[in-house]
Amino acid sequence: MTPEEELQSNVSVASSSPTSNCISRSTAAGGLKEHNYLGLSDCSSVGSSTLSGLAEDDKATISLKATELTLGLPGSQSPPRDTELNLLSPAKLDEKPFFPLLPTKDEICSSSQKNIASGNKRGFSDTMDQFSEAKSSVYTEKNWMFPEAAATQSVVKKEVTQSVPKGQSSTTNNSSSPPAAKAQIVGWPPVRSYRKNTLATACKNSDEVDGRPGSGALFVKVSMDGAPYLRKVDLRSYTNYGELSSALEKMFTTFTLGQCGANGATGKDMLSETKLKDLLNGKDYVLTYEDKDGDWMLVGDVPWEMFIDVCKKLKIMKGSDAIGLAAAPRAMEKSKMRA
């Protein structure tokens, strides 16, 4: 099966129920309202056109990618880049259509915005295309339209990944199980995030919860200098620093390229053009975290498992602000003290 076919089949299976409902409803209403709450649509050919060209596009965009906002994890060169490409196999593509998600009926289905649909479907891969093709602001906006917190986004991600083979969080299989589609809706089911977090932490300690040890969520706040609001991510939905890094990049580039991309309206941007350039140069931001002792450390120094155990908050700091922050030796020292 080619990636496109898989994608299409996933789309149709996953959205069968809501789509048919949509159709019956809109027929009943006598109007053409395509409410596709899952952000999936079979009216958009998704980027089947873009999919085929994906491999080449990826390569073409690597060099541009290298200049984008990166989180400068010590010892890693924005690692996912290459691995991402490898992972952009059918498996990866299958997952990415489900992420990010758009909760709503959306313009996804309206013809004028097919790009958006494709954007949503392709997730990270289309981000790469986005940069290279300098798409319209509308596209950009839609691409990042998850209401608020990455809590939901990451909940989604967690939900998606958990509905596929346990224990994996970045690669998925090709199953387009309806539960996976169902699990993507932002802010749904209507359960308080406090409850989600608490239950998840409880599950962590239990061996018998649905045979999925360690399947709980672990939400931490992520703030970024200059960003208008903070987000939340579920650390357990990633298995290594690379995944975390790329997820954060995706999340926070809305504040940068998302604004300059389009109308050219930079007047009221949170970040000035010069800052944007800094971002694009890629090395100006570092990812830091606050640990259980309240100290701010650079992300990436301790093993991943230890990191998610101690990380209380994340912050994307300007490189200049992060000078003097606990570097590797101290981090390891602390971890030894804990052991």
Next chain:
Amino acid sequence: MNYFPDEVTEHVFDFVTSHKDRNAISLVCKSWYKIERYSRQRVFIGNCYAINPERLLRRFPCLKSLTLKGKPHFADFNLVPHEWGGFVQPWIEALARSRVGLEELRLKRMVVTDESLELLSRSFPNFKSLVLVSCEGFTTDGLASIAANCRHIRDLDLQENEIDDHRGQWLSCFPDTCTSLVTLNFACLEGETNLVALERLVARSPNLKSLKLNRAVPLDALARLMACAPQIVDLGVGSYENDRESEPYLKLEAAIKKCTSLRSLSGFLEAAPHCLSAFHPICHNLTSLNLSYAAEIHSSHLIKLIQHCNKLQRLWILDSIGDKGLAVVASTCKELQELRVFPSDLVGGGNTAVTEDGLVAISAGCTKLHSILYFCQQMTNAALITVAKNCPNFIRFRLCILEPNKPDHVTSGPLDEGFGAIVRACKSLRRLSLSGLLTDQVFHYIGKYAHELEMLSIAFAGDTDKGMLYVLDGCKKMRKLEIRDSPFGDTALLADVNKYETMRSLWMSSCEVTLGGCKRIAQIAPWLNVEIINENNNNRMEENGHEGRQEVDKLYLYRTVVGTRTDAPPFVWIL
């Protein structure tokens, strides 16, 4: 009207405590308005932006207790960005300046800072009671201020807040002279707890009735705590992982037997399954049981516990209890008034723990049931019709079918008739949450029959604007309407703008209202704050000439007497 001296009238008013009644009293005549406002001690403000502290204090200079709510309800589900607003600081500053004799502050969905808590603790010498529900923005340092400075503190009740736990010594900040505690609830704290300080505090608090521990309080500590507080009425257990034969466990068993006043049990945040049996001896006294965080306890243990709880009035549980477990509840808990069944598997991986059968069983067995929140995988019209027949006394009916748009799983049709039966039968229904596949028809029923409905939550429902119009038109007592992902647009929104003056608020997200429509409302109704929450791009909502067609992500509008708020973040656009 005034046959009595004012003092007598005031004395009569003292017996009127409900906010609604007092509001009604104040409308009778000027004299009653005046008497009422000087005698009002407890004030409830459902939307902190509908009024400001200065006006509040001008009207009620003698207030002692203030309840404030901030963010809209859907903020619970991450639909509202953290920085949206709801800051308590200006309120506390104003109250402090006015030297009002504040004794109680109850906040829900507000942003509270350590600074606010510190100011609160220093400004009101008689301060007694702090209740924070779903708040955020503060740390245990703020709690330390309260502990240290509020000499007459009676209640410190923290429910489901996001608190930065600095693992400091806030518990040891209660001075040795503090012996007045009645309620201490810190279950939502994530960090370690100073057990010594906690035990000493409990030991010197003879009036302590409600104690809810966090997960850092282990079993042996619990045993000691219960031993020095046998008068406890409401207990939240923290961590509970010892063997049945271990000494702490045996001590706990002994202590529990002495707690003859215990009526309410909750917690079990980290619980080994078998430990519930220690509580069997007191189960027959329990009126409230919250096991909704006890994810590790198997349904068989839950059932064994519940079988002893024949006086239970309130039960919060996870759906892992299953339909069978609910049948046991139905046959045991004949006094049950409120039931909440939460989903244990949030991924929805097909784990059909409870179905419509469980709900029907409960409705048949628990005739006093008036409030229900039920998460399930599937539902049928037939079941809902039966439930309506069995329980015509529902005040709150919230059904959440986990998969949006899911139809009746037997007929594959919409669930309009089922919900219609509920609103038709339950004449006192005040709160309703819908889910599943629903057409405009269900709203037709709601508008026609739900005369008392005050709060309605709609998600993924309806076909056309008619749906929303039925509700706005028919539900005269509607106060809070929240809608997501439903095809309602400007026509419905603008049909009766004056209606919004009778309501507290309207939330619409991922619907079909346009920027043009929102601007129109803002124009017609200056007494409304029309807020657009736009998270992607601050510039997206610029006038570019196409706004008539530009759809709005999130609309939140609410009546206010104080105009536009000044603390909105950049991504909130107030029209």
